[in-house]
Amino acid sequence: MRINLALLIGIIIFSNQTFAQYTWTAKNDFPGLKRYAGSAFSINNLGYFGCGADFTGNFSNVYKDFWQYNTGSDTWIQIADIPLQRYSAIDFSLDGFGYVGTGWTVLGSAATSTFYKYNPTSNTWTLIAPLPGSNRYTGVGLSNGLKGYGGFGYAPLRKDFYEYNAVNDIWTPVTTFPSTERQSLNGFTIGTDVYVGCGYTSSPRNDFWKYDPVNSTWTQTADYPVQNYASVGFTLNNKGIVGLGRNNTVQFNSFFEYDPTSNSWTALPPFPSTGREGSDVFVLNGCAYIIGGRTGSSNYLKEVWQLCLTTSLADNEELPFELNLYSQDQFINIAFNSEDGSKYELNIHDVTGRKIFTGKLQSSYNEQINVASGIYVYAVNKNNKIVKTGKVAVN
Numbered sequence: 001m002r003i004n005l006a007l008l009i010g011i012i013i014f015s016n017q018t019f020a021q022y023t024w025t026a027k028n029d030f031p032g033l034k035r036y037a038g039s040a041f042s043i044n045n046l047g048y049f050g051c052g053a054d055f056t057g058n059f060s061n062v063y064k065d066f067w068q069y070n071t072g073s074d075t076w077i078q079i080a081d082i083p084l085q086r087y088s089a090i091d092f093s094l095d096g097f098g099y100v101g102t103g104w105t106v107l108g109s110a111a112t113s114t115f116y117k118y119n120p121t122s123n124t125w126t127l128i129a130p131l132p133g134s135n136r137y138t139g140v141g142l143s144n145g146l147k148g149y150g151g152f153g154y155a156p157l158r159k160d161f162y163e164y165n166a167v168n169d170i171w172t173p174v175t176t177f178p179s180t181e182r183q184s185l186n187g188f189t190i191g192t193d194v195y196v197g198c199g200y201t202s203s204p205r206n207d208f209w210k211y212d213p214v215n216s217t218w219t220q221t222a223d224y225p226v227q228n229y230a231s232v233g234f235t236l237n238n239k240g241i242v243g244l245g246r247n248n249t250v251q252f253n254s255f256f257e258y259d260p261t262s263n264s265w266t267a268l269p270p271f272p273s274t275g276r277e278g279s280d281v282f283v284l285n286g287c288a289y290i291i292g293g294r295t296g297s298s299n300y301l302k303e304v305w306q307l308c309l310t311t312s313l314a315d316n317e318e319l320p321f322e323l324n325l326y327s328q329d330q331f332i333n334i335a336f337n338s339e340d341g342s343k344y345e346l347n348i349h350d351v352t353g354r355k356i357f358t359g360k361l362q363s364s365y366n367e368q369i370n371v372a373s374g375i376y377v378y379a380v381n382k383n384n385k386i387v388k389t390g391k392v393a394v395n
Contacts, residue, residue: 022236024272027289027304028074032065034302036278036294037230039086039100041093043120046070047282048079048098049291053087054300062087062106066118069304071284080123082116088184088278090131090141090150094166096120099148101130104137111135111155129169133160138183144192147213149174157181157201163213175216179207186233188240190260195221195240200229204247208258222263225256225351225375230277234288237309243268244276244293251275251295254351267377267391270349273303319388321361325378327394332357332376336365345381350374 030049038052050066064085067076082100089103101115113130131139131150139153148164150171159181162171185199197208204227210219224242231245231252243255253275255268271290279293279301287308293301321338323346334346344361348369356376357369373394380388 022268022307022309025306025308026272027306028076030067030291030302030304031076032067032078032302033061033063034300035063035087035292036276036300037087038063038280038292039089039091039103040280040282040289040291041091041098041100042282042284043093043096043098043118045284046120047284047289048118049280049282051082051086051089051100051103052280052292053104056298056300062104068120069282069289071287071289080118080125082118082125083127084112084114084116086112086137088137090139090153092141092143092148092150094143094145094148094164097166099128099141099164101128101141101150102136102139102153111137129171132162132171132173133158140185140187140196142187142189142194142196144189144194144213146192149194149211152177152182152185152196152199154183157183161196161211174211174213175218177209178218179209179220180205184229186228186231186242186245188233188235188242188258190235190238190240193260195233195258197221198224198228198231198242198245203227204229210260221260222258222265225265225267226252226254228252232279232281232290234281234283236283236286236288236307241268241288241307243271244279244290246275246277251277254349267349267351267375270355271305273305276301323361323380323388325390325392327392330370330372330394331368332371332392332394334359334365334367334369336361338363342382344387346378347381348376348378350376 035052035054040049047069053062062085064081066079068079069076086103091100098118104111113135115128116125117128136153141150151161159177161174164171182199182201187196194211199205206224206227208221210221227247228245233242240258253271256265274295276293276295280291287306290305320340324335346359348357349355377391379386
């Protein structure tokens with residue numbers, strides 16, 4: 001799929017001084033076979049994606065092909081296969097190399113602890129020290145630029161977490177994680193700190209934790225707003241961003257940004273396509289690229305979406321209208337007034353990313369909508385550009 005007129009959806013995240021504006025853009029589809037639960041990392045301004053699985057009907061495959069992505073040309077080329085196919089592996093990049101390990105190998109087979117390092121100069125994969133502990137899949141892998149980190153996962157449920165020293169090819173256990181074992185969790189790094197959270201035990205979770213490698217300590221941070229597993233996590237603008245995934249009944253298209261300064265999550269207007277699980281992500285040049293995944297139980301994807309930080313708008317910029325959204329009992333009341341005659345559109349979403357209201361605003365507009373208790377995010381658009389956002393709580 002190629003959208004020549006790029007679909008741009010502005011995202012504005014509140015801070016004390018500025019509005020940070022993000023845009024979503026649909027890119028060329030991944031040229032390999034559709035899949036979910038693959039592996040992705042970035043090296044030297046190039047993205048890499050491969051492995052994964054597709055369990056559609058009688059057609060079921062676990063993959064080992066790998067591909068390289070060029071942001072400038074929006075093109076992919078196939079590179080050397082990883083030696084052993086796998087899905088739900090862990091991955092990260094460190095010191096100019098890509099790392100992929102653990103995962104489930106082939107249908108009817110088993111999990112593995114094997115780990116490989118990819119050298120982009122020689123286009124080769126090298127077997128390195130395996131992740132300690134039992135074979136596993138659905139764990140999490142991260143890098144803070146100094147060390148690699150990996151652990152958690154299933155078969156059985158685990159909470160062991162390790163630090164990888166690439167110079168010595170040694171995994172070392174970190175301080176024991178103080179909460180529950182889990183699989184299908186997500187994470188990101190901010191500075192040298194490593195954040196992991198959500199995931200699945202006997203039910204979805206939303207707790208989040210920070211590991212400080214300098215002091216070897218774990219600290220619980222603010223909970224993610226919804227229980228979630230099989231989501232994506234990454235870092236942009238020195239903030240953690242988590243989105244997509246699922247709970248026991250719903251696949252989300254919502255995204256939230258974590259600010260370590262305020263220890264809080266802010267809802268973003270949602271991902272501009274269908275909710276999904278098992279997608280993968282790499283970050284290049286200040287943009288995140290979200291690849292593949294699965295909708296429902298059998299619709300596997302090869303879409304690629306780009307999320308970029310684009311501009312900043314001063315928070316004292318005057319707008320040519322007045323808008324007031326406030327809650328009263330189980331209602332959101334909308335009061336809009338404008339003297340310039342321009343046409344605007346108001347969209348309201350719940351925290352799962354589901355759109356609950358769309359209204360056309362011009363001159364004077366008043367509306368009252370009945371909603372359930374919860375937090376709602378709204379955005380005002382003019383000519384396909386978001387000009388105002390906010391949130392309203394309904395008790």
